[in-house]
Amino acid sequence: MGFFSTILGFCGFGAGISTGLVIGYYLFIYFQPSDVKDPVIRPLAEQDSQSLQQLLPEIPPWVKNPDYDRIDWLNKFLELMWPYLDKAICKTAKNIAKPIIAEQIPKYKIESVEFEELTLGSLPPTFQGMKVFTTEEKELIMEPSLKWAGNPNVTLGVKAFGLKATVQVVDLQIFAQPRITLKPLVPSFPCFAKIFVSLMEKPHVDFGLKLVGADLMSIPGLYRFVQELIKDQVANMYLWPKTLEVEILDPAKAMKKPVGILHVKVIRAMKLRKKDLLGASDPYVKLKITESKAPSKKTTVKHKNLNPEWNEEFSIAIKDPESQALELIVYDWEQVGKHDKMGMNVVPLKELTPDEPNVMTLDLLKNLDKNDSQDDKFRGQLVVELTYKPFKEDDMSKDLDNPLQKAPEGTPPGGGVLVVIVHEAQDVEGKHHTNPYVRVIFKGEERKTKHIKKNRDPRWEEEFTFVLEEPPLKENLRVEVLSTSTRIGLLHPKETLGYVNINLADVVNNKRINEKYHLIDSKNGMIQIELQWRTSS
Amino acid sequence: MGLISGMLMGIVFGIALMAGWQHMMRYRSNKRIAKAVDIKSLSSLNRDDLKKICGENFPEWISFPVFEQVKWLNKQLSKLWPFVADAAEAIIKDSVEPLLEEYRPPGITSMKFSKLSLGTVAPKIEGIRVQSLKKGQITMDIDLRWGGDPSIILAIEAALVASIPIQLKDLKVFTVVRAIFQLAEEIPCISAVVVALLAEPKPRIDYTLKAIGGSLTAIPGLSDMIDVSFDTFFSLVKLYAMLFGLTVFLYKDTVTSIITDMLQWPHRIVVPIGGIPVDTSELELKPQGKIKITVLRANNLKNKELIGKSDPYAVVYIRPLFKVKTKVIENNLNPVWNQTFELIAEDKETQSLIIEVFDQDVGQDERLGIAKLPLIELEAGNSKEIELRLLPSLDMLKIKDKKDRGTLTIQVFYRQFNEEEQLAALEEEKRILEERKKLKEAGVIGSTMDALDGAASLVGSGVGMVGTGIGAGVGVVGSGLGAFGSGLSKAGKFMGRTITGQSNASKRSGSSTPVNSVQENGGAKPL
Numbered sequence A: 001m002g003f004f005s006t007i008l009g010f011c012g013f014g015a016g017i018s019t020g021l022v023i024g025y026y027l028f029i030y031f032q033p034s035d036v037k038d039p040v041i042r043p044l045a046e047q048d049s050q051s052l053q054q055l056l057p058e059i060p061p062w063v064k065n066p067d068y069d070r071i072d073w074l075n076k077f078l079e080l081m082w083p084y085l086d087k088a089i090c091k092t093a094k095n096i097a098k099p100i101i102a103e104q105i106p107k108y109k110i111e112s113v114e115f116e117e118l119t120l121g122s123l124p125p126t127f128q129g130m131k132v133f134t135t136e137e138k139e140l141i142m143e144p145s146l147k148w149a150g151n152p153n154v155t156l157g158v159k160a161f162g163l164k165a166t167v168q169v170v171d172l173q174i175f176a177q178p179r180i181t182l183k184p185l186v187p188s189f190p191c192f193a194k195i196f197v198s199l200m201e202k203p204h205v206d207f208g209l210k211l212v213g214a215d216l217m218s219i220p221g222l223y224r225f226v227q228e229l230i231k232d233q234v235a236n237m238y239l240w241p242k243t244l245e246v247e248i249l250d251p252a253k254a255m256k257k258p259v260g261i262l263h264v265k266v267i268r269a270m271k272l273r274k275k276d277l278l279g280a281s282d283p284y285v286k287l288k289i290t291e292s293k294a295p296s297k298k299t300t301v302k303h304k305n306l307n308p309e310w311n312e313e314f315s316i317a318i319k320d321p322e323s324q325a326l327e328l329i330v331y332d333w334e335q336v337g338k339h340d341k342m343g344m345n346v347v348p349l350k351e352l353t354p355d356e357p358n359v360m361t362l363d364l365l366k367n368l369d370k371n372d373s374q375d376d377k378f379r380g381q382l383v384v385e386l387t388y389k390p391f392k393e394d395d396m397s398k399d400l401d402n403p404l405q406k407a408p409e410g411t412p413p414g415g416g417v418l419v420v421i422v423h424e425a426q427d428v429e430g431k432h433h434t435n436p437y438v439r440v441i442f443k444g445e446e447r448k449t450k451h452i453k454k455n456r457d458p459r460w461e462e463e464f465t466f467v468l469e470e471p472p473l474k475e476n477l478r479v480e481v482l483s484t485s486t487r488i489g490l491l492h493p494k495e496t497l498g499y500v501n502i503n504l505a506d507v508v509n510n511k512r513i514n515e516k517y518h519l520i521d522s523k524n525g526m527i528q529i530e531l532q533w534r535t536s537s
Numbered sequence B: 001m002g003l004i005s006g007m008l009m010g011i012v013f014g015i016a017l018m019a020g021w022q023h024m025m026r027y028r029s030n031k032r033i034a035k036a037v038d039i040k041s042l043s044s045l046n047r048d049d050l051k052k053i054c055g056e057n058f059p060e061w062i063s064f065p066v067f068e069q070v071k072w073l074n075k076q077l078s079k080l081w082p083f084v085a086d087a088a089e090a091i092i093k094d095s096v097e098p099l100l101e102e103y104r105p106p107g108i109t110s111m112k113f114s115k116l117s118l119g120t121v122a123p124k125i126e127g128i129r130v131q132s133l134k135k136g137q138i139t140m141d142i143d144l145r146w147g148g149d150p151s152i153i154l155a156i157e158a159a160l161v162a163s164i165p166i167q168l169k170d171l172k173v174f175t176v177v178r179a180i181f182q183l184a185e186e187i188p189c190i191s192a193v194v195v196a197l198l199a200e201p202k203p204r205i206d207y208t209l210k211a212i213g214g215s216l217t218a219i220p221g222l223s224d225m226i227d228v229s230f231d232t233f234f235s236l237v238k239l240y241a242m243l244f245g246l247t248v249f250l251y252k253d254t255v256t257s258i259i260t261d262m263l264q265w266p267h268r269i270v271v272p273i274g275g276i277p278v279d280t281s282e283l284e285l286k287p288q289g290k291i292k293i294t295v296l297r298a299n300n301l302k303n304k305e306l307i308g309k310s311d312p313y314a315v316v317y318i319r320p321l322f323k324v325k326t327k328v329i330e331n332n333l334n335p336v337w338n339q340t341f342e343l344i345a346e347d348k349e350t351q352s353l354i355i356e357v358f359d360q361d362v363g364q365d366e367r368l369g370i371a372k373l374p375l376i377e378l379e380a381g382n383s384k385e386i387e388l389r390l391l392p393s394l395d396m397l398k399i400k401d402k403k404d405r406g407t408l409t410i411q412v413f414y415r416q417f418n419e420e421e422q423l424a425a426l427e428e429e430k431r432i433l434e435e436r437k438k439l440k441e442a443g444v445i446g447s448t449m450d451a452l453d454g455a456a457s458l459v460g461s462g463v464g465m466v467g468t469g470i471g472a473g474v475g476v477v478g479s480g481l482g483a484f485g486s487g488l489s490k491a492g493k494f495m496g497r498t499i500t501g502q503s504n505a506s507k508r509s510g511s512s513t514p515v516n517s518v519q520e521n522g523g524a525k526p527l
Helices: A002-030 A049-058 A071-106 A220-240 A393-401 A505-510 B002-044 B047-054 B071-102 B230-247 B252-264 B419-439 B449-459 B461-478 B482-494 B515-524
Strands: A111-120 A126-133 A140-149 A154-161 A163-176 A178-185 A190-198 A203-211 A243-249 A260-270 A284-287 A311-316 A325-332 A338-346 A358-365 A381-390 A416-427 A436-442 A444-446 A459-468 A478-484 A493-503 A514-518 A526-535 B106-118 B124-131 B137-147 B151-158 B164-183 B188-199 B205-213 B271-273 B289-299 B312-318 B323-325 B336-343 B350-361 B367-372 B383-389 B409-415 B499-500
Touching: A049 B002, A049 B047, A071 A126, A071 B124, A071 B164, A071 B499, A126 B071, A126 B188, A140 B002, A140 B071, A163 B106, A190 A220, A203 A220, A203 B002, A243 A436, A260 A284, A260 A325, A284 A311, A284 B106, A311 B482, A325 A381, A338 A358, A338 B515, A416 A436, A416 A514, A416 B002, A459 B323, A478 A526, A493 A505, A493 A514, A493 A526, A505 A514, A505 A526, B071 B106, B071 B124, B071 B336, B289 B350, B312 B336, B350 B409, B367 B383
Parallel strands: none
Antiparallel strands: A111 A154, A126 A140, A140 A163, A140 A178, A154 A163, A163 A203, A178 A190, A190 A243, A260 A311, A260 A381, A284 A325, A325 A338, A358 A381, A416 A459, A416 A526, A436 A444, A436 A478, A478 A493, A514 A526, B106 B151, B124 B137, B137 B164, B151 B164, B164 B188, B164 B205, B188 B271, B205 B499, B289 B336, B289 B409, B312 B323, B312 B350, B350 B367, B383 B409
């Protein structure tokens, strides 16, 4: 008897609890309104100290930390724009979701899935501060503190087997601190090629998920589980150092990287015209690529020779073979004064057959103006051999992915190439003139950048290479900033604006160092130098 | 018995479970809403709020200026600047050089930028203010300061003349840029952007213009000018016009008035943003009303002449491109003109009526005084007689003396347009500008708003200025050969000399209509 009654009691409890749940559902949950109300926001001034106390954990970082900037103007902008943004986003989301839903539902025997309600609510996301970091690399880093505690209402109506159920997402809250890195910076709009987004901390996510009116997320334990699950999922994908990469421009194109190399061999010139009063001219050839900022290249000077033979080779990087042209100018070298132009000619690169040597005999002209008929005297001829070698596609992509290139072939084993890139300087100032250029001295070898006239913050962006037999573990690199007077005069022809000695052992160990150095003998001048140590292995 | 009690207990338990769940739901929902409210109320704090929160320990790194500071943006901008400059240089070069080529007069073989560098100094944003003055629009004011070191050299090569490089450098721009975003309900949510320079504080644009090297005297055949056929003669005139145009191009009067007329609030540039077909006509500036002004008389004007008395006349305008001029009354310090003009107002709230009184002179006309009447002081439909005190300059900082310069009496009548009249006025305005354009030779970018609009929207104000320069230059041609004569005599003088244009400079020559003003500039001495 007792046994049966216990069994029956359990059965009764089982039946009773389901009945009770149904009754309870209709009593407490079913009749609850499912629409989302706009919360009432009281101005801070009216709140008492207790509610202010509650605010404190949410206080924006710009109040607490001086290195965060307030961006209330952006918040205001967003707030004003939010109603429009809301409608636009929801419209787009609906349009995107519709075909996907239509494609998916037949598989699950569901009759229809529809958005009954889709709005992001009246509360826009807010930025609680912005922090930026400056590095020496070509990148912009910013870290906004983003908080969106919104009141969106997304209600999906699902019809299946003749029954209708609604799934509703309410009160979505996302707090995150993304780090947005824009790099590399490129000289064409919008001035960066890629956006990298990664989260510095696990984001805080909270929401209500109502299934037929009942909020699943308020089942004790379940919410925590789901939240952890989401956090871990997101963290797996985007938590620093993992990043989301969005490409804006093709960096190869945007960087205007060279697409080929032009090998120029200046062979000889014939029957040049005499320019010097005494004796024959002292010719040399200057090579320049049009529309390029690279410094021009020069052959040696052949003294007193009107039929000079140089047989000198040069390689020039080409960025756009369609529009660029090679300019060859023959000058007469002078000890004193301006060098006379003896003649010139131009070879458009598109006329060259790629990968084949083209030997050309060029008539020297006075200038390029075809209308200038008054001067068609014979000025001599120049013989050059030109070979244009376009890069292979895969060469280029390799270059881009790996900023640390390997040393070129022919580097002695154990040795490598030391690359010195002179980026820019700041606050350099001479007593009498400031036309700065940089002299890089390594083991007695000297390289110079071009001069920049009258500038306290010059930018050179020039690269020099030194091929070495062994790693320069004990060597120093000396970098000097100098200025020469633009006027020809005996007073203050040259000035040192500052110098710095850089120990190269660090570079060998780190492979690459990009830093700003304080200049010695300068008030507060700084110079940014990038050093790379490339080895063949 | 067991079954029933079991069932009952089950029901009670079930209901309790549901009640508990509902309680949890409420609790969690309330918590979330409270948090949302907190975050919302913290999104825009002002000084008082913060004081209340922080109490004694108010952080001293926080300030609340009208224009919010954007240090982080400046940091990023200065880092990005070399790349922005490179990109902008390429765009300016690509878009302006063909323009120059197109409007190149015969006789000049090439006009090219031999150097175009925007310098190493990045513009600085002093502050940003966001407001909503109208529903569906966001107004953003950006306080922009650029004391840059750009160096722009335009090389002009003529067939007969040596190359003449003209350099623009030391550009300084201090202005508040107002951008109004028209919102739309489709991504990207902004259908059009209106850009203008705020009138208060007055935009300041300074620059140095220099002709470097070269020489005009090297023109071969200048001595045997008489033998030159008419064609060559005319092309030479054009060449000169061009050169002067380019020097004049930043000569404050013409150019500043054009920039002002184009950009200074309420004048604006409207840029529709791709994708969304939108009616931007509402954003464009439209004639709002007509002002009938009668310049009655002036009293106690200052005598500027050595012999006799001043020969005063008055110039009246709202927009510098539409100036009207009274007749000259000779030898009188209390002239009575009694002349009536009609001017069109576009924005009663911000525009002002400017009246300048000049003394006609043999050389440059001297200004006796200037007066300003904000249109907002006028009542529609009411005729009013107003006496205005003449000031040496509208810029209060530049007024040094407190000398009395006399008074000016005018009668003003303002009438609001209805829609039809508005359209008619718009047509009329277009027609006037069209005519003016014809005067400046067909196809030339003149100082008309339309043409400049196109140029400016391409690459921003830089191009606008160059375009303006050419317009002004060819304007000289339009105004005849008179400029040529004076131009020749001045040719030697201006070479190698630095011409500094200053938009705020108060010295100016008298001018009635823009065409005339250009002509005078062409012949006028460079500053």
